[in-house]
Amino acid sequence: MSEWIEFLKANWQEIVRLIGEHLTLVLISTSIAVAIGIPLGILLTRHRTLRAPVLGLANVMQTVPSLALFGFLIPLPFIGGIGARTAIVALVLYALLPVIRNTVTGILGVDKNVREAAVAMGMTDWQILWQVELPLAMSVILTGVRVAVVISVGVAIIASEVGAGGLGAYIFRGLRQYDNRLLIAGAVPAALMALTADYGLGLLEKYFDTGAQSAAQKKSVRVQFIALTATVLMLVIGGYVALRSQNSSPAVTPSANTQPVVVGSKDFTESVLLAEIFSQMLEARGVEVVRQYELAGNVPHESLLAGQIDCYPEYTGTSYMDLLKYPRSSDARAIYETVKRDYAEKFDVEVSQPLGYENTFAILVRADDARRLNLKTISDAVPYARDWRAGFGQDFMSRADGYPGFARTYNLQFAAAPREMELAFTYRALAEHQVDLIAGNSTDGLIPTLDLFQLEDDRHYFPPYEAVILIRKDTLARVPAANEVLRLLGGKLSTEEMRRLNYEVDGNHRDKREVAREWIARSVTGDR
Numbered sequence: 001m002s003e004w005i006e007f008l009k010a011n012w013q014e015i016v017r018l019i020g021e022h023l024t025l026v027l028i029s030t031s032i033a034v035a036i037g038i039p040l041g042i043l044l045t046r047h048r049t050l051r052a053p054v055l056g057l058a059n060v061m062q063t064v065p066s067l068a069l070f071g072f073l074i075p076l077p078f079i080g081g082i083g084a085r086t087a088i089v090a091l092v093l094y095a096l097l098p099v100i101r102n103t104v105t106g107i108l109g110v111d112k113n114v115r116e117a118a119v120a121m122g123m124t125d126w127q128i129l130w131q132v133e134l135p136l137a138m139s140v141i142l143t144g145v146r147v148a149v150v151i152s153v154g155v156a157i158i159a160s161e162v163g164a165g166g167l168g169a170y171i172f173r174g175l176r177q178y179d180n181r182l183l184i185a186g187a188v189p190a191a192l193m194a195l196t197a198d199y200g201l202g203l204l205e206k207y208f209d210t211g212a213q214s215a216a217q218k219k220s221v222r223v224q225f226i227a228l229t230a231t232v233l234m235l236v237i238g239g240y241v242a243l244r245s246q247n248s249s250p251a252v253t254p255s256a257n258t259q260p261v262v263v264g265s266k267d268f269t270e271s272v273l274l275a276e277i278f279s280q281m282l283e284a285r286g287v288e289v290v291r292q293y294e295l296a297g298n299v300p301h302e303s304l305l306a307g308q309i310d311c312y313p314e315y316t317g318t319s320y321m322d323l324l325k326y327p328r329s330s331d332a333r334a335i336y337e338t339v340k341r342d343y344a345e346k347f348d349v350e351v352s353q354p355l356g357y358e359n360t361f362a363i364l365v366r367a368d369d370a371r372r373l374n375l376k377t378i379s380d381a382v383p384y385a386r387d388w389r390a391g392f393g394q395d396f397m398s399r400a401d402g403y404p405g406f407a408r409t410y411n412l413q414f415a416a417a418p419r420e421m422e423l424a425f426t427y428r429a430l431a432e433h434q435v436d437l438i439a440g441n442s443t444d445g446l447i448p449t450l451d452l453f454q455l456e457d458d459r460h461y462f463p464p465y466e467a468v469i470l471i472r473k474d475t476l477a478r479v480p481a482a483n484e485v486l487r488l489l490g491g492k493l494s495t496e497e498m499r500r501l502n503y504e505v506d507g508n509h510r511d512k513r514e515v516a517r518e519w520i521a522r523s524v525t526g527d528r
Contacts, residue, residue: 041103102144106137353490393423445502
């Protein structure tokens with residue numbers, strides 16, 4: 001408990017910020033969905049021929065996996081890109097169905113006798129809608145809004161994967177770092193947010209319910225709703241004021257003649273650490289930095305080419321095979337030169353000097369299994385694999401340098417088809433004996449944390465993955481300090497050093513900014 005309290009004391013500002021980001025995404029997207037969905041639902045009650053295609057399209061949007069929808073939206077002009085805009089568009093699309101459907105259901109569910117009586121009284125269609133149908137259907141419509149809000153709270157967790165912030169940042173970070181404190185800090189506020197919204201909108205449903213309710217019951221519901229709203233507003237305003245008071249003094253004063261540099265990263269610890277090192281070194285030279293970390297999949301690459309970020313850490317083998325689609329090669333120098341040439345010619349992007357280490361795929365087993373079976377290489381493990389279960393990340397299963405070629409090269413056969421899952425889950429699954437072999441990252445801090453063992457790639461299947469920084473050439477032209485930082489970082493990091501830095505974050509649960517700051521002071525500026 002004391003460790004949890006210390007964690008809250010050290011990170012409460014970030015937790016408040018993430019809650020605010022999450023709440024903002026949900027409120028804006030749900031408001032837009034209501035503003036579109038209710039009028040559209042009313043229109044569908046007046047034009048029956050439109051009902052099936054519109055509701056069918058809304059149903060289709062509900063079936064599209066959230067991360068796939070985010071990925072589809074990123075390249076689109078005006079509504080796409082990384083950040084909150086893409087997340088809000090996706091959340092609106094998910095929230096529309098329950099709002100539209102319940103509006104149609106509520107209005108069409110109004111008793112025909114009531115509608116006929118209104119017509120007999122001489123009321124126009126507009127008057128019937130506002131004075132009869134909407135009041136009687138309001139409880140059903142609010143049920144749709146209630147469902148939409150709860151859906152948005154859950155789907156907004158995925159928004160962190162496209163740089164939109166929110167509590168998903170803590171949840172995914174906790175999975176990657178094997179840190180239950182981060183998982184709880186992200187999951188509990190999200191759950192409370194969903195429960196609070198569900199309860200509050202449930203009170204509104206009761207208030208507008210046309211069933212038999214006494215005046216005292218309606219007054220009780222009204223008082224509960226007002227009290228709940230006031231409590232939430234006080235918490236939000238109090239957290240905002242406290243956060244503003246803590247952050248009233250900027251830590252960096254940007255130079256007047258520089259523009260912000262948007263630094264991105266992939267969604268794992270090492271990439272964020274490298275991006276943070278680069279960011280802090282830029283800031284030390286008076287450059288304003290905007291951080292867009294923990295972007296999933298190919299989002300960093302697409303964002304770089306679209307000009308939505310200026311730079312991010314990458315690996316030459318990934319660029320060579322996965323992005324440029326070249327066949328597998330083991331020549332590190334040739335790969336680097338090819339990537340450097342092609343990125344300059346095709347994308348107008350500069351590839352930095354190698355940072356000094358490789359982060360290849362690491363075929364991992366539990367260390368106690370390696371000792372018991374005397375395993376050193378992947379070939380040593382092949383005879384035992386027939387009785388083993390394997391678990392691989394989606395990236396490894398789909399890449400040209402991933403599972404299919406790997407299994408053919410080593411003639412690997414497992415007891416069952418490999419389980420495909422999020423990379424962070426594979427480490428947990430291996431440590432908890434759910435699987436027996438995984439493909440991780442060779443510099444990952446979870447390897448020593450969970451007492452895992454890396455098998456040697458004795459048939460040299462995996463190509464070299466030298467760490468580099470990819471940066472747009474126009475950014476280098478307008479920010480001369482970036483050239484200096486890239487020069488200073490060239491060859492500075494060894495594999496052992498990178499694994500140690502990752503361990504500081506994943507094993508010792510230290511803040512990435514602090515770990516990056518210490519490394520810069522020790523290895524670049526020479527401070528002790």
